[in-house]
Amino acid sequence: MGMTDGLFRRATDSEVRAVVEGAPLKREDLELDISPDELMGGPVRFPGGIAMPVQVERVLGFGRSFSFWPLLFGLACCAIEMMALGGSRFDMSRFGMEAMRASPRQADGMIVAGWCSIKMAPRVVRLYEQIPDPKWVLAMGSCAISGNIWDTYNVVQGIDSLIPVDVYVPGCPPRPEALWEGLEMIRQRVKESKHAYDGLRRIPARDAIAEGGSDS
């Protein structure tokens, strides 16, 4: 397949020369939804070689979007539907997402599946912070979005009061298809290198600490 050959092995000298001196590479060769010109974004020639600033992000995003590994982490009943999506019937391994990592250090993001109790909140924040950048967060179910009917002393009223969220999937619980749709949206954001934390100086949980602990 041209895709993997073209993108993920080290380019040969002749290929680099081809790009620098007027690119005979064609869009079909790469099987990308952007043209090679756009992708390579006008290489900058230096005495010792070339540099391709900024646009490398797009290549990386393209690659990442096909191997988004979420954290293996469920909080409540919604996690059952998440497991269904991982199972053979809905089968998210079709999209390169089946490798749910049990360690945050190997994950690309997290699916907050279910209501988060206040005792669990520091652990959720810690797991989020342990995921290396870039990372994406999907809030699954009404509980993760807003606390749902649990307006109580023991439930975090929306996980976005602690960590920045990219995609919200409503439902109680959302069907696996809905979660799948949400993950497709995440993939789009991965491709475009957009993150919920863009433009934030601190995540909301750290803000709350700075402001004195409770309320936001």
Added chain:
Amino acid sequence: MSAAAGLEKRFGKRLLEKTELRGELAYIVAPEDWLRVLSFCKESSALAFDQLDCLLGDHLPEREAAPFEVVAHLLSHTHGHRLRVKTSLAEGQTLPTVTGLWPSAGFDEREAWEMFGIVFEGHPDLRRLLTTEDFEGFPLRKDFPLEGTVGGRIRIDLRGKI
């Protein structure tokens, strides 16, 4: 049921009340007899309740003199029978721990203390179990506000926790 006969023979009038609903037997005892009755349940070979299924608290504010209740659900694997033992407590009244009989009572008693404020004397480790350590109040008491006492979206002090 032989369990009933054994208990009644040993304690007689000290069993304040006996109820039976669909074959489920329950006795109410005074708090002073709590430990004695439960150790008899475990140690007598005719009863042999080797497992404490669960131990839980309850709050019944309409009973003004003794609004709290503690219920122990017992199960005997030897004889295959079950029993419930209950006791009523006034506000502030304590109960001896049964962790010496069934170590699994540790978590149950922690939860009953955390949720209702029922103190179990002699418990080795009476800490909060499901709520955070700085939580105030006993949330399953009927007069506790459901939304809690803190308010806001982050109902937690995260300092030093993450």
